[in-house]
Amino acid sequence: MIRKLTLILLIGIAGFVLWSEQSVAQSPSERRELTSQEKRGKAFYLRGESASGKEITAMMGEVDVPATTLNCAGCHGSRGEGRTEGGVTAGNMRWAFLTKPYGHADEGGRKHPAFTEASFVRTMTSGMDPGGNKLAVAMPLYRMPQEDMANLIAYLKRIETDTDPGLTDTKIVLGTVLPDKASLNGLSQSIGDVLQAYFAEINSRGGIYNRKIELRLMYGDSKATVSNTRHLIDDDQVFAMVSGLTAGAEDGVAALTQEKEVPFVGPSTLLPQRGLPLNRYIFYLLPGLKEQARALAVFAAKKTDPAKSRVAIVSPDLEFNRTIAASLEEQAKKGRWSSVTTNYYSRDNFQAVQLIADLKQKEIDTVFLLGAGNEAAAILSAAETSGWMPSFYLLGSLLGRNVAGSFSAKMKNNIFLAFPTVPTDVSAAGAAEYTALLQKNKLDSTHAAAQASALAAARILVYALELCGKDLSRERLVTALEGLYEYDTGLMPKITFGPNRRIGALGAYVVTIDPEKKLFPATAEWIAVD
Amino acid sequence: MRISLVVLFLILCPMLIRGQDEKSAAQKYFSDVELVDQDGRKLRFYSDVLKGKIVAINTFFTTCTSICPPMNRNFEKMQEALGDRLGKDVFLVSISVDPETDTPTRLKEYGKRFHAKPGWLFLTGKKENVDWALYKLGQYVEAKDEHTSIFIIGNEPKGLWKKALGLAKADELIQILEDVINDR
Numbered sequence: 001m002i003r004k005l006t007l008i009l010l011i012g013i014a015g016f017v018l019w020s021e022q023s024v025a026q027s028p029s030e031r032r033e034l035t036s037q038e039k040r041g042k043a044f045y046l047r048g049e050s051a052s053g054k055e056i057t058a059m060m061g062e063v064d065v066p067a068t069t070l071n072c073a074g075c076h077g078s079r080g081e082g083r084t085e086g087g088v089t090a091g092n093m094r095w096a097f098l099t100k101p102y103g104h105a106d107e108g109g110r111k112h113p114a115f116t117e118a119s120f121v122r123t124m125t126s127g128m129d130p131g132g133n134k135l136a137v138a139m140p141l142y143r144m145p146q147e148d149m150a151n152l153i154a155y156l157k158r159i160e161t162d163t164d165p166g167l168t169d170t171k172i173v174l175g176t177v178l179p180d181k182a183s184l185n186g187l188s189q190s191i192g193d194v195l196q197a198y199f200a201e202i203n204s205r206g207g208i209y210n211r212k213i214e215l216r217l218m219y220g221d222s223k224a225t226v227s228n229t230r231h232l233i234d235d236d237q238v239f240a241m242v243s244g245l246t247a248g249a250e251d252g253v254a255a256l257t258q259e260k261e262v263p264f265v266g267p268s269t270l271l272p273q274r275g276l277p278l279n280r281y282i283f284y285l286l287p288g289l290k291e292q293a294r295a296l297a298v299f300a301a302k303k304t305d306p307a308k309s310r311v312a313i314v315s316p317d318l319e320f321n322r323t324i325a326a327s328l329e330e331q332a333k334k335g336r337w338s339s340v341t342t343n344y345y346s347r348d349n350f351q352a353v354q355l356i357a358d359l360k361q362k363e364i365d366t367v368f369l370l371g372a373g374n375e376a377a378a379i380l381s382a383a384e385t386s387g388w389m390p391s392f393y394l395l396g397s398l399l400g401r402n403v404a405g406s407f408s409a410k411m412k413n414n415i416f417l418a419f420p421t422v423p424t425d426v427s428a429a430g431a432a433e434y435t436a437l438l439q440k441n442k443l444d445s446t447h448a449a450a451q452a453s454a455l456a457a458a459r460i461l462v463y464a465l466e467l468c469g470k471d472l473s474r475e476r477l478v479t480a481l482e483g484l485y486e487y488d489t490g491l492m493p494k495i496t497f498g499p500n501r502r503i504g505a506l507g508a509y510v511v512t513i514d515p516e517k518k519l520f521p522a523t524a525e526w527i528a529v530d
Numbered sequence: 531m532r533i534s535l536v537v538l539f540l541i542l543c544p545m546l547i548r549g550q551d552e553k554s555a556a557q558k559y560f561s562d563v564e565l566v567d568q569d570g571r572k573l574r575f576y577s578d579v580l581k582g583k584i585v586a587i588n589t590f591f592t593t594c595t596s597i598c599p600p601m602n603r604n605f606e607k608m609q610e611a612l613g614d615r616l617g618k619d620v621f622l623v624s625i626s627v628d629p630e631t632d633t634p635t636r637l638k639e640y641g642k643r644f645h646a647k648p649g650w651l652f653l654t655g656k657k658e659n660v661d662w663a664l665y666k667l668g669q670y671v672e673a674k675d676e677h678t679s680i681f682i683i684g685n686e687p688k689g690l691w692k693k694a695l696g697l698a699k700a701d702e703l704i705q706i707l708e709d710v711i712n713d714r
Contacts, residue, residue, distance in 0.1 A: 060600050061699040063607070074595030086597045086679040088697070137697045138597055138679075277639060499593075499631035 034155075034162060040148075041155025042162070045072045045080075050148050058140035070140050072152075078475060080159040088138045095157040108136075121149050164474045166239030172465065172472070173214045174199075175232035176244040177253070181219050187447050188245070192217045194451040195243060197441040198458050208462065209470045215242075225249035226256060233260050240477060242266060243457040245450075257281045263477050265464075266457025270397065271323065272503055283481050283497060285457060285504045287529075289395055290327040292418040293368070295508035295527040296393040297331040299416065300366055303391065306337040312359055314379070315370035317344035324370055324395070331529075345371075352378035353386075360388045368393045373400035380407045380415070389414050396511070409516040418508040421492045422524050426452070430490020456489040460504075463487065493526065506530070556686065557581070560666050563659040565625075568637035568652040575663045579651065580686050584620045584711050587682040588696055589669045591628035592640040597679050600697060604681075606644045607700035608707055617649025620711060625653045625669070627677040629660040688713045 034042060043049040048067030050056045056067035075090035077083050082092035089107055092098075098115040105111045112131030115123070119130040127134060127141050155162075166173035176195060178188035199213040207213060216236045218228040225246050232238045233256065241264040246253045250269040257264045258279045265283045272284040272291075287295070300311075313328050315321045325342055332340045341362070345355065356379060359367060367390050369376050376394055383389065389411065396417040407415055426434075434455060438445055445451065460481075465472065467480040484504070486494040495504030507528035511521030562574035573579055586608060590598040605622050612620050626632035632640075637652035646652070654660060664670040671677050683706055684691040690713055694706045 060603070061697075063603060063700065065600075065603065069599060071595075074599075075597070083596065083675070085594070085675045086677050088597050088679060090596060137695075138600065140600075500633055500636070 032161075034158065037151050037154045038158050038162075039155075041151035041153070042159075044144075044148055044152050045155055045159070046078065047071055047073075050144065051151055052145055052147070056142060056144045056148065058142055060140040061137070065140070067142060067144070075138070078473070079162075080156060088136060090138070093156055094160045095153070096160065098156070103131075117153055120153060124149065163472075164239060165233075165237040167472060168211070170211055171214050172208065172211045172240075173216060173236065173238045174461070175216045175218070175229075175236060175238035175241050177225055177228045177232065177241070177246055178217060178219050178244050179247075180221050183221070185446070187450055188219055190443065190447045191243065191245070191450055191454045192219075193441070193443050194437065195454055195458055197437050197443065198455055200441075201437065202462055208465045209472075211472075213462075222248035226252035229253050229256055233257075233262055238262065239474065240265065240461065242461050243454040244268065254279055254282055261474060263474055263481070265461040265481065266453070268453065271320075274502070278500065278502065280478055283460075283502055283504065285453065285460070285492065285495060286420040287503055287505055287508050289324050289397060291503060291506060291529055292395055292397070292420060292508035293324050293328045293370070294331040294529045296368065296395070296416065296418045296510060297328055297335060298529060299510040299525070299527045300368075300391065300393055301335040301337070304366055306335050309337060309339070309366050310362065310364045311337055311340045311366045311368070312362070312364040313340065313342040313368045313370065314355065314359075315342065315344055315368075316347050316350075316372070316375065318347070321370045325368075328368055328370075347375075350375060350378075352382040355379060356382040356386055356388065359390070360386060365390045366393070367391070370395065370398065372398055377405075377407070380411065384408060384411060391416065393510075394418070405515070407515065409514070412512060412514055412516075412522070416510050416512060417521075418510055419521075419524075420505065420508060422509050422511065422521055424524070425492050427488070427490040433490065452491045456491040456495075459489045459491075460484070460487060460495060556689075561662065563655075563662045565653045565655040565659060565663060566634055567654075568634050568641050568646075570634045573651070573653070575659075575666075579621075579623060579653070580684075582619075582687055584685045584707075585623050585683070586621075586707055587623045587625065587667060587669075587684070588680075589625050589627050589664065589667075589671075589677045591626050591674050591677070592632050592636050593628065594674075597697060601679060601681075602644050604696060604698075604700050604703055605650065606646075608704055609645075609647060609650055611704045611707070612649075615711075616647060620649070620707075622646075622650040623653060624651070625660065625664060625667075627660075627664065627669075627671055628674045629654040629657050683707055683710045685710045685713055 040051040048056060048071035057064045058067045058070040060070065072093065075083065076093045080093035083090055098120065100114055103111065103113040110129070110133050112129040112133060115130055123129055123135065124142050129135060176192065178192055181188050196215055199215050202208065203212045216232055216238060218232055220228050226249050232241070241257065241262060243266045245268050247268065250267065250271065253267065254273050258281055261281060263281050266285045267282060269284065270289050272288040273279060273282070311332060313325050315325045329340060329342065369379060369392055376399055380392065392415045394415070394417050396419040434452060464477055464480040464484065468476045482497050482499055484495055484497045486496050488494050493505035497504060507526055509524045510527055511524040513520055514522040557576045560576040560580060562576050565573050565575055565579065567573055586605070588601055588605060590602060602624065605624065609616055609622060616622070626637065632654045634654060637654055641650065641652050661670055667682055669678060679696040681694045681696045681703065682691065683694060690710055692706055692710055694703055
């Protein structure tokens with residue numbers, strides 16, 4: 001009899017185990033969208049915004065403060081997990097925790113029964129917990145409409161499972177915006193292909209904490225860049241953006257990532273945004289032209305005596321170049337250069353010979369040239385013809401392909417160019433991985449430089465995602481990226497970010513070129529700027 | 531009689547001079563580590579921030595979203611109550627516990643949120659210097675989230691120092707500040 005009973009019991013337990021496993025297996029791993037009520041509750045929880053559009057007041061002591069400055073998430077954490085700061089503990093706000101049937105005993109010894117919806121509302125408005133105890137002084141009281149309170153409670157019931165968009169237990173959705181496939185000699189296609197191939201490789205190794213990466217690509221001309229980015233964020237619900245080409249629409253894309261709080265690793269641009277307050281979500285890999293110009297100035301200051309040197313900045317009279325000239329002037333001021341003049345020339349009426357004669361007459365010894373390749377070539381050749389040889393500093397990225405062809409061997413020791421990266425940045429391991437990826441996926445290397453920088457962005461993103469662990473969120477990703485120090489992608493200079501630093505390689509290589517021996521670079525020195 | 535006075539003066543004189551040369555006990559204790567304020571000015575901790583002043587000191591960091599804003603809101607109330615006295619003999623001093631993130635520019639931006647006037651110093655600097663200053667105040671913490679919600683309110687010339695809970699009602703804090711100003 002006892003044996004029979006035991007058997008029944010065992011079968012029962014086995015059945016229960018099977019049943020519960022089944023229920024686990026059936027649990028939806030896909031992310032459920034928030035209902036509109038939950039969304040409104042979230043807006044209050046994260047930002048203190050009322051569904052009514054009116055301002056909600058938080059009472060702190062006897063001071064009224066808008067709830068937007070004292071929102072729930074600030075103290076209780078963006079996922080309601082609760083946090084301690086300055087000895088003040090803001091409790092766990094997840095509904096399952098709040099309603100634990102046996103109630104709560106706080107660290108300070110305060111005890112109270114479980115919350116119900118009604119007692120929660122009373123607590124928020126009266127400052128007394130369900131046990132009739134006063135709440136900690138740091139907890140404000142909220143004067144808010146019933147509707148907002150109901151929304152908040154609806155969201156607290158859901159907060160635990162509310163992950164960021166583009167994220168489920170099994171996938172991470174990423175987005176990349178590229179120019180038209182037809183344009184730029186297939187550049188977009190080859191960047192897109194190499195990114196897809198790299199993420200497929202990561203997925204084949206098991207993904208990131210069992211999540212597979214899904215890359216959504218959008219192609220279109222520069223006018224469509226912002227709307228394509230918006231589409232990826234709003235409609236495709238990407239978790240983060242990676243690489244891509246957004247030339248001409250950088251500001252729009254940057255503003256959008258900030259507004260929507262979407263991390264963006266490795267956007268390509270010649271002028272990264274560095275203004276304050278910082279856009280926390282954008283992580284540039286390489287320096288822009290302003291940073292490179294400043295590196296040139298730092299380098300030049302080491303070669304000459306800033307107190308005696310006579311410096312000229314020579315630039316086309318265009319808005320784009322003027323911003324670069326301005327950052328050079330700023331750096332010159334920091335370097336305490338005593339004599340700096342800026343000469344703007346009109347592109348329509350450009351006369352290199354006259355310009356050189358003027359500079360020579362002014363006894364300039366240090367010239368920063370911010371023109372394009374043909375203008376720089378004309379100026380250098382005019383200087384050579386006149387037998388005048390100051391030091392020339394140029395931005396390699398503005399000159400076009402045929403840099404070495406612009407001057408003769410005689411001038412090689414007087415010409416210095418800034419580049420964001422040089423071929424020696426590519427390590428043996430980095431090159432091997434890149435080549436293997438191309439071979440395995442039968443891709444060609446026509447656009448090797450662009451592919452390498454896309455790959456570097458993808459590697460950094462994957463590395464940071466791995467650092468976040470299973471409990472991933474956009475906020476955690478931003479923090480992980482901020483923690484990167486001299487991370488070597490094997491494809492470009494080492495990458496360092498920080499709370500106030502959003503350009504991974506902050507500085508530039510200053511290189512010399514030997515046109516005779518066709519050495520690029522003949523010498524290269526990395527100059528860091530701040 | 532006159533001679534003895536002169537003698538006494540001659541004996542005392544070197545002592546007085548030596549007394550001026552030597553560091554005071556407070557200076558020795560607090561030290562003069564270099565800190566930087568929101569305008570990028572370099573300040574010596576004791577000589578420029580504390581010496582001869584009445585100060586209310588708190589610790590915070592600019593990216594803090596929980597107790598720092600209400601604490602600094604209380605500082606703002608104290609600033610209002612001080613009126614013209616702020617920046618003359620009474621100073622508010624907010625020291626960052628996250629100096630690597632909180633650059634002077636960030637502090638300047640942050641100060642604007644609380645309508646900080648000259649006389650309210652937001653301090654950062656090299657981490658080891660800031661750590662030392664915090665340590666001397668008993669406010670050093672390993673992790674930024676652990677910083678206290680204590681205000682230290684002191685009258686340096688009188689050697690009177692009080693502590694208050696930074697999240698208390700502004701009126702109570704203002705009263706404590708007034709008491710310290712009046713050396714009570």
